[in-house]
Amino acid sequence: MFSIHWGYQPLHYVETLDYANVVLTFVFTLFCLLVAYIMFREYREGPLLIQKNREVMHSEVSAKIEGGSLDITSMLTSASALGALVYFPFANFSSLNTWIIGNVTSQVLWVLQYFEIPAYMKAWNMITLNGYTVEIILACTAIESIALFMGLIGAVKAPLNRLVMAFIVSVPVIYVLNLIRDIFVVVAYGEQWFGADSFIIAHNYIAKAGSGVALFIISYAVLKILPELLGMIDGLWVILSEELKYLLRRFARD
Structure with a gap:
């Protein structure tokens, strides 16, 4: 489902000349397809577990997971499901979509x-300044980043106080920074x-770069609070690397 959804997104970003997001969504589509393939292999061969020595092994039964092992795909599935529960209602239900954009x-x-900047609302989701109008769409609400962090935080087994702290330093901060980003684009344009080319430069380059830096800093803060996330990220990297090597070996033999 995720690969299909993100597979369509590059077409939208090509129309808006947002080539950074074209690349990102294309890469994320490939990532989703690879994860889907890994999950299919798990269905046939058993869950992939990461041992303390970063060795990947198949377990015939999920219940046999030992204390030193991590079931990375289960954690990733939980994160994806939680993120989807946050994002897709706003993307697919017009009432919620209109509410958050408005x-x-x-x-x-x-x-x-x-x-005292003389801007006015041209329509329910459009702001005009000096005759130049910016349309606020779902991507301008930061719901994608918010859903991502909520999914990751919710998938981690950690004390409630640390989960709450990770939420506080990520979700509200992302929302406020996104408002600043939108304000910057409206004023710059x-x-x-x-x-x-004020809109393209402000939106596609400066705001995009600023968002990237901000998300990096927020990610660092969340990882400091929830070091358990590092285990999931490292384990995911190990599994993806091993599966890519496996696929390349298969293609080489063929």
């Missing part, structure tokens, strides 16, 4: 007007800070 639009406009 809220973000209103909040961005409120901040602009608070600082409305004031034509970068000339005729």
Whole structure:
């Protein structure tokens, strides 16, 4: 399901000239397909477990997982399911979609007007400044990043106080930083800070780079609070590496 969903996204980003997201969504589609293949192999051969020495092994029965082993795909499945529960309702139910986009639009406009920037709401999801209009869409709400972090945090077995702290340093921070990002794009485009290509430069390059840096810092903070996530990430890397080697060996023999 994820590979199908993300497989369609590059077409949208090509239309908006957002080539960074074209690459990211394409890579993520391949990642989802590889994970699906790994899960299919697990269905046939048993769960893949990561031992303390980072050795990958198949367990015939999930219940045989030992204390020193990590069932990475189960953790990844939990993270994906939780993330999907957060993201897909907003993506597929028009009432929730309209609600979150409308809220973000209103909040961005409120901040602009608070600082006496002469912007106004042209439509329920459009903000105009000096005759230049920016449309707020679902991707402008940060719901994708929020869903990602909520899924990862929810998939980790850790004390509740650390889970809550990880949530606080990620989800609310992402939401606020996204509002700042949207405000920057509206002002940069409305004031034509970068000339005729102000929107593309502000949205596709500067805001994208800023978002990347912010997510890196937030990820670091979450990992400091939940070091258990490192085990899942490291285990996922080991499994993906081993499965890629396995596939390459099969193709080489064929």
